[in-house]
């Protein structure tokens with residue numbers, strides 16, 4: 001449904017050039033909800049704005065619903081944009097128009113008769129739960145209600161694709177959940193393909209089927225959500241996951257951690273495990289088979305789209321041969337083992 005082929009975008013020229021996107025390839029099938037996550041300045045907004053050509057790629061092609069929109073004339077592009085709805089972080093409503101007239105705007109611009117517009121807008125307001133607010137103005141609405149108006153407006157021209165540019169970033173967690181619920185509903189009932197960009201893992205976890213990770217303009221990961229959360233392939237992916245799970249060593253331990261694996265030091269490891277490993281009694285096996293005691297500093301189990309993910313930060317207590325054997329044992333059992341550092345023995 002959405003295909004980006006070798007898309008690059010450079011702002012400015014010469015010494016001022018900013019390479020915001022570098023050879024991005026992305027294929028999003030019809031009916032999918034695809035998230036793209038990344039740090040500030042990574043290129044997320046540029047990426048999503050290249051899909052409806054609010055930004056024109058410097059290189060590469062963009063295809064939406066079978067139509068290569070990077071080849072279209074301006075008139076044909078305007079037509080194609082009716083099939084691509086978009087919502088924004090700050091809603092972008094017209095403050096001088098009431099709710100009904102905001103939703104009606106795209107239909108007016110398409111030249112539709114007033115009666116057809118009424119027939120289209122009323123069910124849309126009902127769908128987003130705002131039938132009773134039709135006569136109110138944006139200033140009279142909460143953030144969540146404003147985003148609902150924006151969603152209804154984006155759906156007015158019956159798009160096949162909905163682009164969501166940080167659509168929940170200005171909302172509190174409870175309102176975010178209700179907007180995500182609405183987007184999930186729209187995707188389900190209308191079969192609309194959704195591409196959303198966000199810096200929040202919670203958004204990805206809640207509604208996305210697949211997720212891409214963008215870093216310095218490059219798409220460095222692209223995976224189904226369950227895989228991304230259980231086995232990110234890049235350090236940046238792991239950093240996002242650890243921030244999301246808020247699992248990092250206690251501050252007083254961090255201060256004592258060194259990089260030096262000398263014979264008097266114990267490794268402190270972060271273990272990530274999923275699938276069968278979650279229910280295997282690995283800790284007792286480490287003690288029995290490797291002679292290593294495990295001191296658990298933090299642990300957490302998360303359910304992510306029918307997958308279970310376990311995380312643990314632990315100190316491995318034993319000789320360096322024993323602790324190395326324990327780490328080999330864990331790696332052999334499909335756990336990701338990351339050595340965070342070493343702490344000196346106290347004895």
Ligand SMILES: Nc1ncnc2c1ncn2[C@@H]1O[C@H](COP(=O)(O)OP(=O)(O)OP(=O)(O)O)[C@@H](O)[C@H]1O
Pocket residue numbers: 011012018019020038039040041042043044045046047199
């Ligand atoms: N119109 C522009 N002119 C020049 N540089 C730009 C322009 N828009 C974006 N950039 C630069 O391109 C890079 C990518 O920006 P972009 O806004 O796509 O990132 P982002 O991931 O959406 O960031 P954020 O999460 O902070 O919005 C940044 O270095 C940014 O400064």
